Amino acid sequence: MTTGEKDFTPVAKAQPPRSAAAMPALTVKNLSVYFGTHQVLKNVSLAIRARAVTAVIGPSGCGKSTFLRSLNRMHELVPEARMEGEIRLFGQDIYAGNVEPVIVRRRVGMVFQKSNPFPTMSIADNVTVGLRLNGIRTRSVLAERTEHSLRMAALWDEVKDRLHAPAISLSGGQQQRLCIARALAVQPEVLLMDEPASALDPLATAKIEDLILELKKDFTIVIVTHNMQQAARMSDDTAFFYLGELVEFGATDKIFTSPTQKRTEDYVTGRFG
Amino acid sequence: MAIAAETTRTSALGEQNLAKRRFGDRAFKWLTLLMALSVFVLIVLTGYQLAHGSQLALHKFGWRFLTSSDWDPVNEQFGALPFIFGTLVSSFLALLIAVPLSVATAVFLTELAPQWVRQPLTIFIELLAAVPSVILGLWGIFVMVPWLREHLFPALKSTLGFLPLFQGPIYGVSMLAGGIIIAIMIVPIITSVSREILRSVPGLQREAAYALGATRWEVTRIAVLSYAKKGLFGAVILGLGRALGETMAVTMVIGNRPEIAKSLFAPGYTLASVVANEFTEATTDIYLHSLFEIGLVLLGVTVLVNGLAQLLLKTFGGPGVKPQQ
Amino acid sequence: MQVLTFTCALLVVAPLVLVFYHLVYSGIGAVSWDFFTKLPKPVGETGGGMANAIVGTFILLSIAALIGVPIGVLGGVYLSEYGSSKLNWWIRFWADVLNGVPSIIWGMVVYALVVLPMKGFSAWAGGIVLGMMMIPLIMRTTEEVLQLVPNGYREAALALGIAQWRTIVQIVVRTALKGIVTGVLLALARVAGETAPLLFTAFGNRFWNHNLSDPIAALPLQIFSYAISPYEDWHRQAWAGALVLLLLITAINVSVRVLTRDRFHK
Numbered sequence: 001m002t003t004g005e006k007d008f009t010p011v012a013k014a015q016p017p018r019s020a021a022a023m024p025a026l027t028v029k030n031l032s033v034y035f036g037t038h039q040v041l042k043n044v045s046l047a048i049r050a051r052a053v054t055a056v057i058g059p060s061g062c063g064k065s066t067f068l069r070s071l072n073r074m075h076e077l078v079p080e081a082r083m084e085g086e087i088r089l090f091g092q093d094i095y096a097g098n099v100e101p102v103i104v105r106r107r108v109g110m111v112f113q114k115s116n117p118f119p120t121m122s123i124a125d126n127v128t129v130g131l132r133l134n135g136i137r138t139r140s141v142l143a144e145r146t147e148h149s150l151r152m153a154a155l156w157d158e159v160k161d162r163l164h165a166p167a168i169s170l171s172g173g174q175q176q177r178l179c180i181a182r183a184l185a186v187q188p189e190v191l192l193m194d195e196p197a198s199a200l201d202p203l204a205t206a207k208i209e210d211l212i213l214e215l216k217k218d219f220t221i222v223i224v225t226h227n228m229q230q231a232a233r234m235s236d237d238t239a240f241f242y243l244g245e246l247v248e249f250g251a252t253d254k255i256f257t258s259p260t261q262k263r264t265e266d267y268v269t270g271r272f273g
Numbered sequence: 274m275a276i277a278a279e280t281t282r283t284s285a286l287g288e289q290n291l292a293k294r295r296f297g298d299r300a301f302k303w304l305t306l307l308m309a310l311s312v313f314v315l316i317v318l319t320g321y322q323l324a325h326g327s328q329l330a331l332h333k334f335g336w337r338f339l340t341s342s343d344w345d346p347v348n349e350q351f352g353a354l355p356f357i358f359g360t361l362v363s364s365f366l367a368l369l370i371a372v373p374l375s376v377a378t379a380v381f382l383t384e385l386a387p388q389w390v391r392q393p394l395t396i397f398i399e400l401l402a403a404v405p406s407v408i409l410g411l412w413g414i415f416v417m418v419p420w421l422r423e424h425l426f427p428a429l430k431s432t433l434g435f436l437p438l439f440q441g442p443i444y445g446v447s448m449l450a451g452g453i454i455i456a457i458m459i460v461p462i463i464t465s466v467s468r469e470i471l472r473s474v475p476g477l478q479r480e481a482a483y484a485l486g487a488t489r490w491e492v493t494r495i496a497v498l499s500y501a502k503k504g505l506f507g508a509v510i511l512g513l514g515r516a517l518g519e520t521m522a523v524t525m526v527i528g529n530r531p532e533i534a535k536s537l538f539a540p541g542y543t544l545a546s547v548v549a550n551e552f553t554e555a556t557t558d559i560y561l562h563s564l565f566e567i568g569l570v571l572l573g574v575t576v577l578v579n580g581l582a583q584l585l586l587k588t589f590g591g592p593g594v595k596p597q598q
Numbered sequence: 599m600q601v602l603t604f605t606c607a608l609l610v611v612a613p614l615v616l617v618f619y620h621l622v623y624s625g626i627g628a629v630s631w632d633f634f635t636k637l638p639k640p641v642g643e644t645g646g647g648m649a650n651a652i653v654g655t656f657i658l659l660s661i662a663a664l665i666g667v668p669i670g671v672l673g674g675v676y677l678s679e680y681g682s683s684k685l686n687w688w689i690r691f692w693a694d695v696l697n698g699v700p701s702i703i704w705g706m707v708v709y710a711l712v713v714l715p716m717k718g719f720s721a722w723a724g725g726i727v728l729g730m731m732m733i734p735l736i737m738r739t740t741e742e743v744l745q746l747v748p749n750g751y752r753e754a755a756l757a758l759g760i761a762q763w764r765t766i767v768q769i770v771v772r773t774a775l776k777g778i779v780t781g782v783l784l785a786l787a788r789v790a791g792e793t794a795p796l797l798f799t800a801f802g803n804r805f806w807n808h809n810l811s812d813p814i815a816a817l818p819l820q821i822f823s824y825a826i827s828p829y830e831d832w833h834r835q836a837w838a839g840a841l842v843l844l845l846l847i848t849a850i851n852v853s854v855r856v857l858t859r860d861r862f863h864k
Contacts, residue, residue, distance in 0.1 A: 074757060102294065106759030116750035120772050130758035133768055179754070186758055294761040301763035305676035308669045311733060312693045319703065322710045374606045381603035394607060401614040403847050405791025407818045408840045411825045412617045415624070415833065457613045464610065490599040511698070518700025520794040521822065545702050545794070552706075552798050568706045572699065579698035583691055 023090060025050040025190055025220035026071060026108075031085035033066055035078055040066045044085075044246045046239055048190075053216050055235035055252065056224045059272065062241040064224045068192050071222065072108035073101040090189070106134070109188035113195040115175040117167035117182070124163040126178055130186040145185050152218075153181035154211050173204025177211065184219075191215065193223040197230070209234055228268060232256050240264045319572065327566035329559050338566060344531040346551075351563035353570065355531040359448065359541040360571075363523065364516035366452025366537075371460045371516075372509055378460075379467035384493045395468075402461035410525030413454045418445040418526055421453075426538055441536035444528065448541035451527035455516045463512040466586070470504035471497055507585030514579040518571065520545040544571045621844060625837030633838055638804050638820075644831040648839050650806050651820040654721070655843075657807070658800060658816055659786055661725020666732025667782055673733070674740025674778075679766050690741075693734035704731055705795035713799060721807055721814040724800025728789040735788065739781030743774045780854045787850040791843060793818035817843045 024047035033041040041063045048054045056064045069075040070083060073094065087094050094104045117126045125132075127149050128142045136142065146163070150156040155177040159170070167178060176196060183191060193212070197205040212221060212234055225231050231238055231252065238255040240247045240263075248255060248264045259265045266272055324331075330338060330351060341352025378398070382391055422445030433439045474497050482496035498505070528540020529550055544567050555561040632647045639646030677686050708727040713719055747770050755765040771778070796802075801813040802823065817839055824836035 072757065074753065077753070077756065100295070102756075102759050102761055104759075105757055110753075110757035112750060112754060112757075114750055116748070116754045118751060118754070118769060118773065120775075129755075129769075130760060133755075133758075133760045133764050182754075183758065297763045298761055301766070302676075302680055305672045305680065308672035309674075309676035309681070309689050309737070311669050311673060312689050312696060312737070315696060315730060315733065316692050318711070319699070319707050322707045323703070326706070326710050374610055377603045377606035378610045381600070381607045385600045385603055386607075394611070397611045397614060400848065400851070401611070403787060403791075403851055404614065404617060405793070405818060405843065405847070407791065407793040407822050407825075408621070408844055409613075409617065411821060411836055411840050412613075412620055414825055415837075416616065416620050460610050493599075514698045518698070518702070520700060520702045521818075525822075525825065545700055548702055548706070549794055549797055552709075553801075565706060568703050572703050575699055575703075576695055579695045580691075582698070583694050587691075 022050055024048055025090060026222075027086075027088040027091075028071075029086040029088075031067075031070060031083065031087060033063075033070055033075060034082040034084075036080040040244055041070070042244045044241075046246060046249045048220060048222060049237060050090075050220050051216060051218070052236040053212060053221045053223060053234055054237045054239065055231035056222065056239045056241065057226070057228060057231050057267070058241035058247075059267070060226070061243075063244040064241045065194055067239075067241065068110075068194055068222060068224050071190070071192055072105045072110055074105070074110065076101060106130075106186050107188050108190045108192060109183035109186060110192045110194070111176070111179050111183050111196050113198055115172065115179050115199070117170070117175050117178050119166070119168050121167055122164045123159050123167050123170070123178060126167045127181050127185050130182060134186070149181040149185040152184050152215065153177045154207065154214070155181055171204075173200050173207060176200060176204070176208060180208075180211065180215075184215075188219070190220040190222065193221065195224055195226065198226065205230075228256075228270075240267060242267070323565055323569040323572055327562050327569050329562035330566040331562075333559065334563075334566075338563070339570070342531075342533060344547075346555075346557075346560050349557065349559050351559070353544070353563075353567055355533050356542055356544040356547050356567060357570070358533045359451075359527070360517060360543040360545070360574075362448055363451040363455055363527065363541060363543055364513060366449065367455035367459055367516045368509065368513060370453060370456035371463055371512060374456075375460050375463035375508075375512070376467055376505060378464050379471055380493060380498070382464075382468050383471040384497060385489065395465075398461050398464050401457075402465070406458065406519065406521035407525075409454060409458060410522035413450070413522055413526040417454065418450055421445055421447075421450055430538070437535040438537050441534070441538050443538050444540065446526055446528035446540055447538045448527065448534075449537040451523045451541055451543070452537075454522045454526050455519045458519055458522060459512040459515045462515055463508050466508040466511060467501075467505055470501050470508060470589075473504075474500050501589075503585065503589035507582055507589060510578060510582035510585060514575055514582055517578060518545060518575050519543075520549050524549050544568075618844070621837060621841045624834065625839075625841035628834040628838035629841060633835070633842075637806065641829075646835075648815075648817065648820050648835065648842075650803065651815040651817045651839065652842065654800070654803070654807060654815040655790060655817040655846075657721055657810075657814060658724045658728055658796070659790060661721065661810075662728035662732055662789060663782070663786065665726060665729025666736055666785060670733045670736025670785070671740050671778060671782075673737040674744065675766060675771065677737065677741040678744035679770065690738070693737055696734040697738075700794070701731060701792050702794035702797070705797060705799055708795070709798050716811065718811070719799060719801030719813040721800060721810040721812065724796050724814060724816065725810075727795045727799045728792065731789050731792070731795070732782075732785045735785040736781055739784065740778050743777030743781060744770060746777070747773050776857060780857050783850050783854050783857075787847045787854075790847055790850075791818055793822050817846075 026048040029045050031041055031044040032039060044067060056067060058064050066075055071087065075081050089107060118129060121129065124146050127146045131142060131145060147156060150159065155174060158174065167175065170178060197208045200208065209230065212223065215221060223235065235252045237250065238252045239249040240255065242263055248259055248261045255264060256268050259268065334351065338351065338353055339357065340354055342354045343350045343352045344355060382394060422443055426443045429439050430443065478496040478500055479492055482492040487495060523543055524546040527543065527546060529542050529546060530540040531542045548564050548567055552564055555564055634647060634652065635649050636647035637650055638648065677689060704727050708723050708730065712723040712726055751769055751773060752765055755769045756762065796816050796819050800816055800819065802819040803813045803815040807814040821836050821839045821843065824832040
């Protein structure tokens with residue numbers, strides 16, 4: 001699929017349904033990331049299935065956050081960041097010379113560990129900020145997207161009567177769901193989540209996990225988590241990283257019950273990490 | 274839930290927006306860079322204008338300008354030594370008075386004062402920092418100088434009159450008055466910078482001293498002050514920089530006589546004061562150029578002193594130190 | 599030792615108390631409706647006021663803000679959001695040195711740059727010199743405030759595909775707006791009391807200023823010329839002017855404190 005590569009517009013059809021034969025959402029080939037002279041990721045290759053949840057696990061410092069950020073070119077914000085290899089989004093090279101990182105990030109959204117709704121804006125404004133600051137100002141479109149995104153984030157019923165309240169008046173869990181709604185509003189194809197529930201209490205965490213299971217019907221989700229039970233519960237595929245290398249990647253059931261690598265087995269059984 | 278129509282998405286990602294956005298990024302970066310570079314423009318402009326504006330004096334007098342005491346507009350002879358003397362002496366006096374007071378106050382604020390006193394006292398000192406020079410000068414002329422003339426100076430003369438410093442006629446307006454008023458002006462900044470420096474001394478230092486059985490004052494002296502020595506020195510230099518450039522308050526109480534005298538009771542004149550007083554009266558070109566040269570000298574001295582202060586504070590100052598104001 | 603340092607602290611605070619006491623004591627008598635509304639009377643006559651000086655100060659501050667705020671804030675944005683660490687170190691260093699340059703020298707520079715070509719003193723010259731003094735001040739306070747904005751907001755905005763310049767302007771600056779405004783107010787309070795640079799730029803005016811290219815009165819200038827004059831009535835008016843000026847400056851500083859006190863953090 002080479003059409004639309006000039007300005008990186010997505011090919012005009014919805015994501016393919018999930019099946020083994022369908023094109024993967026993201027294809028990573030021989031990815032290495034360096035910060036200065038320090039190599040953080042070593043030769044990573046895998047394919048992330050569309051409309052599925054892929055979990056990225058591993059002990060601290062194994063490079064899983066860097067891996068996640070290389071999928072939407074956010075690692076470039078670190079000075080002296082360098083990458084080698086290739087990453088394709090539905091077949092299109094996201095690091096091609098003429099591709100703007102900004103465009104990639106609209107198709108590959110991100111939710112962060114610490115929820116960060118913009119403090120000077122209301123709930124509704126937070127949801128639509130990605131649209132408004134990219135030139136979409138039609139009120140009807142914004143209103144429809146606001147409701148749609150908040151429903152998808154399972155937040156609509158809780159905030160529909162106070163859309164103009166400040167975003168920071170929400171609880172921690174609600175703020176995180178607001179951030180999810182904000183990311184969904186720009187209609188990405190892939191949603192990256194960097195330990196989205198690690199700062200939340202168990203009740204809020206459960207809500208987020210249910211939300212993710214709902215979202216995967218329409219989006220491809222890649223989630224970094226240090227909580228292995230969470231990974232086992234929610235994901236379809238799992239990637240295990242260790243010291244910058246992809247040790248093993250495959251269906252979650254297999255990784256957790258019969259991994260092929262000893263290091264994987266040691267990690268998932270809690271022998272280290 | 275079906276994904277909404279593609280149309281709005283593709284229009285947002287259209288090629289036009291791309292070009293606009295790239296331009297926006299680059300234009301904004303260059304705009305802000307240009308504004309930031311204005312700092313260099315300002316400093317170069319200042320140096321150039323002063324050098325350019327003092328050409329005649331530089332050529333006519335050369336180094337004699339700095340060594341001659343003859344400031345005679347009528348005969349077109351200009352020597353800046355009295356002003357250099359006045360600036361240095363008044364600043365030195367100011368430091369002599371202000372530094373012990375400021376450092377002691379800073380120590381009091383950070384180490385020894387009860388909690389309830391700290392905030393109000395800090396606010397007071399910040400308010401003092403905000404008092405404009407001319408207002409302090411006003412108070413200086415009508416309140417401080419008469420008091421000095423009638424009370425402090427005679428007392429000093431009778432007790433310390435054997436020193437040439439405290440001999441001679443008492444007018445009130447004097448070098449000492451100038452020094453005192455500069456001291457009042459620089460105390461707030463030395464105090465607040467010193468306070469920040471003392472606050473940034475790690476608690477571990479104090480704890481170690483306490484653990485050895487030191488009293489509160491000993492802890493302050495051993496653990497805090499000696500650790501903060503270099504930073505405090507930077508604060509003092511910063512105060513010196515302020516003192517050198519003080520204009521209005523000094524002009525109003527120093528007497529404005531271009532003479533070098535031994536007594537602190539005698540009137541004096543500083544580099545900044547002579548410019549303030551005589552700039553609009555400078556009728557001849559050489560007069561004006563001589564005043565510009567005085568400005569050049571003042572600029573050179575304050576840039577050097579302030580540069581040194583900045584280096585010291587940036588190296589030894591600790592994170593909270595903000596050397597502006 | 600505690601007593602000794604406490605005494606020092608008292609000595610430090612004493613001048614402020616004395617100054618304020620005298621301002622009120624000597625100046626309050628002359629602060630009248632006339633003071634705020636009338637022009638100075640001819641030399642030797644009593645009465646009159648400082649209306650033109652008060653208005654003049656506001657005009658000069660307005661011109662100064664027009665120059666100082668855009669350059670200072672945008673420069674501060676550069677220091678915080680862009681730039682190499684080496685270049686930024688030098689810019690910061692020279693900005694801090696500039697903050698220590700005696701204000702009278704700024705006056706001399708603007709005299710050469712503006713007054714001489716315009717062949718006369720003017721409100722423009724006065725506003726320009728105050729504006730130039732505000733630039734390094736505002737640049738540093740803006741930079742500091744922007745640095746306090748958590749990086750998470752920048753990342754969140756960029757992850758939404760928002761362009762970098764929009765992220766800075768509509769997210770980062772907007773979040774830090776209160777801090778930027780307080781920095782501007784503090785800079786205004788600082789230059790409002792400056793006399794020396796105005797001596798040969800704005801120069802002062804006994805009448806209303808009708809044209810910004812003409813000399814203009816300013817509160818600190820008026821205080822100074824009245825203080826060194828031989829007339830009792832003018833001395834009283836100088837105290838009154840000083841009281842008004844100090845109240846203005848204190849009001850700005852207090853409102854800054856109030857603004858920075860109510861910060862909501864979650």
